[in-house]
Amino acid sequence: MELQRRRSRGISSFPLLILSTFLLVSAISIRTAECARSPRAQLGKNGGRGDVAGFKYVASSCRAHTASLTEFGGVGDGVTSNTAAFHAAVTHLSQFSGPEAGGGLLFVPAGKWLTGPFNLTSSFTLFLHRDAVILGTQDINEWPIIDPLPSYGRGRDKIGGRYSSLIGGSNLTDVIITGDNGTIDGQGASWWQKFHKNQLKYTRGYLIELMHSDQIFISNLTLINSPAWNIHPVYSSNIVVSGITILAPVHSPNTDGINPDSCSHVRIEDCYIVSGDDCVAIKSGWDEYGISYGMPSQHIVIRRLTCVSPTSAVIALGSEMSGGIQDVRAEDITxxxxxxxVRIKTAVGRGAYVKDIYVRGMSLNTMKWVFWMTGNYKSHPDDKYDPNAIPVVDGISYSDVVATNVSTAARLEGIPNAPFTGICISNVTVELTKSRKLPWTCTDVEGVSSDVSPTPCDSLRGAKNGPCPFPVDPLPIDEIEFKECSYSRPNNI
Structure with missing residues (x-):
C-alpha cells in the first residue's frame, strides 16, 4: 500500500494515536499522560508527611545540598499560600550556588502547594514528587509586574509591562526543573476569562520563564492550564526540554507549549502537547525591537513530538522572528x-531571516494545511516598524511526510518582490478529505520537489534528484551527558 510504504521510520500508528488522544482530551484535567522515554525517579518510602526517605533520578547535574519545602513552613493543603516558603527555600539554597559549593536541590513533596510567582537560583534543582502539584495562585495581586522584554518593546497582550511568570529566573547557570512526573498547574481559567473580556492591564505571565541563562534542563513534569505560554526560555543557551506533558483546553488563548525565544543550542524531545496555540513556537523578537536586540534562535533540535492543537501549528517559526531563526532540525513528529x-509566520517590518529549516518524518492526521507559510502576518507591536525591513526566508526542507484527512495540502504565501526561496519538498503523501482543483496554493515562493502527491504548484516543480537535505552532523546539545543523582531526606523532617 502506497500510504504505508511512505510512513517514516519509528512513528506510531494513527489508530492508537487517535484512541489515546480522545481519551486524553476527555479527561484533560486529570494527569494521565506521561512521556515514557525519559527516566523516572525511583522514590523511596514515604517519610510520613509527604516527604520521601530518598530517591534516585537522572539530570544534567547532581547537588550536594538538599532541602524540602516543608522545612520552610510549606503546607500542601491547596489553600495555604506557600509563596514565602518557596522564596525562603530558594534563598537558603542559593548559598550553595556555583560548582565549588555543590549546588542545592529543593524537594516538593506530595501535596497541593499554592503559590505566587517565585524565582530560582543558579546550580539549583527544583524536584516535584509524583503526587506534588504546584498551584499558581488566582490572587492577581500576588503576581508582580515586570518590564517588557527588550526584544519585544511591549507586552504580547498589552502595551507596557507584564505579569511575572510563575517560575522564573534571570542570569542563571545550571538550572534543573524536574520530577517524577509531578504537576505544575497555572490555574489559567480565570486569566483566560479576563483576557477574553479585556479586563487585564498587563500581559499574562507564563508558567516557566528563564532569561539570560545557560544550562537549563526541564524534564519529567506535567504542565497544565498555563495562563499563557508554558515554557519560555529567552536570551538563553544550552537548553534541554525532555519528557514533558503539556495540557490545556484546545480553545484556551495563547497557551503555546514550548517557545524558545532568542535561544541557541536547544533540544526538545519526547514531549506530548495539547494546547490552544502552537505546540512549539520558535521566536526571536518583534519588529524594530527584535532587530535592534539582534539575538537569533539557532541550532535547535526537535524530535519525537506529539501534538494536538486544532487552531494552531505543530511547529511554528515566528511570527516574532526579527532577530533571525536558523538551523532548526525537526524529525519524528506526530x-x-x-x-x-509546519508554519512560517513573518511580515514586512520583521526583517532578519528564517533559513536552514529541516523537517523530516511527520505523521499527521486531520489538518487544514500540512505546510503553511505566511509573509503577511499583520501583528505589529506599534506603527514604528521599518517598511523596508524585508525578512528573508530561504532553505526550507520538508521530507518523509504522511498526512491524512487534510483540507488543503499547502498554503504558501511569500512576499511580493521578495519570494521565499530554496524550498525543497520530497517523499510527501497528502490524502485530502475531498478532491480539490487547487490542493496547493502558492504565491511568491520558489523551490523544487520530488515524489509528492498531490502534485505541487508550478513554482515548486523544479527538478530534484533524491531526498531533500537533512544535516548529518550532530549539534553540541546532543552531546550532553546525564548523570544518576540521589536525594536523601534531611534528618530534621
Whole structure:
C-alpha cells in the first residue's frame, strides 16, 4: 500500500494515536499522560508527611545540598499560600550556588502547594514528587509586574509591562526543573476569562520563564492550564526540554507549549502537547525591537513530538522572528487535529531571516494545511516598524511526510518582490478529505520537489534528484551527558 510504504521510520500508528488522544482530551484535567522515554525517579518510602526517605533520578547535574519545602513552613493543603516558603527555600539554597559549593536541590513533596510567582537560583534543582502539584495562585495581586522584554518593546497582550511568570529566573547557570512526573498547574481559567473580556492591564505571565541563562534542563513534569505560554526560555543557551506533558483546553488563548525565544543550542524531545496555540513556537523578537536586540534562535533540535492543537501549528517559526531563526532540525513528529504541520509566520517590518529549516518524518492526521507559510502576518507591536525591513526566508526542507484527512495540502504565501526561496519538498503523501482543483496554493515562493502527491504548484516543480537535505552532523546539545543523582531526606523532617 502506497500510504504505508511512505510512513517514516519509528512513528506510531494513527489508530492508537487517535484512541489515546480522545481519551486524553476527555479527561484533560486529570494527569494521565506521561512521556515514557525519559527516566523516572525511583522514590523511596514515604517519610510520613509527604516527604520521601530518598530517591534516585537522572539530570544534567547532581547537588550536594538538599532541602524540602516543608522545612520552610510549606503546607500542601491547596489553600495555604506557600509563596514565602518557596522564596525562603530558594534563598537558603542559593548559598550553595556555583560548582565549588555543590549546588542545592529543593524537594516538593506530595501535596497541593499554592503559590505566587517565585524565582530560582543558579546550580539549583527544583524536584516535584509524583503526587506534588504546584498551584499558581488566582490572587492577581500576588503576581508582580515586570518590564517588557527588550526584544519585544511591549507586552504580547498589552502595551507596557507584564505579569511575572510563575517560575522564573534571570542570569542563571545550571538550572534543573524536574520530577517524577509531578504537576505544575497555572490555574489559567480565570486569566483566560479576563483576557477574553479585556479586563487585564498587563500581559499574562507564563508558567516557566528563564532569561539570560545557560544550562537549563526541564524534564519529567506535567504542565497544565498555563495562563499563557508554558515554557519560555529567552536570551538563553544550552537548553534541554525532555519528557514533558503539556495540557490545556484546545480553545484556551495563547497557551503555546514550548517557545524558545532568542535561544541557541536547544533540544526538545519526547514531549506530548495539547494546547490552544502552537505546540512549539520558535521566536526571536518583534519588529524594530527584535532587530535592534539582534539575538537569533539557532541550532535547535526537535524530535519525537506529539501534538494536538486544532487552531494552531505543530511547529511554528515566528511570527516574532526579527532577530533571525536558523538551523532548526525537526524529525519524528506526530500530530492529530492540528491546524497545520509546519508554519512560517513573518511580515514586512520583521526583517532578519528564517533559513536552514529541516523537517523530516511527520505523521499527521486531520489538518487544514500540512505546510503553511505566511509573509503577511499583520501583528505589529506599534506603527514604528521599518517598511523596508524585508525578512528573508530561504532553505526550507520538508521530507518523509504522511498526512491524512487534510483540507488543503499547502498554503504558501511569500512576499511580493521578495519570494521565499530554496524550498525543497520530497517523499510527501497528502490524502485530502475531498478532491480539490487547487490542493496547493502558492504565491511568491520558489523551490523544487520530488515524489509528492498531490502534485505541487508550478513554482515548486523544479527538478530534484533524491531526498531533500537533512544535516548529518550532530549539534553540541546532543552531546550532553546525564548523570544518576540521589536525594536523601534531611534528618530534621
Amino acid at each position: 500530530a492529530i487535529n492540528s491546524e497545520s504541520g
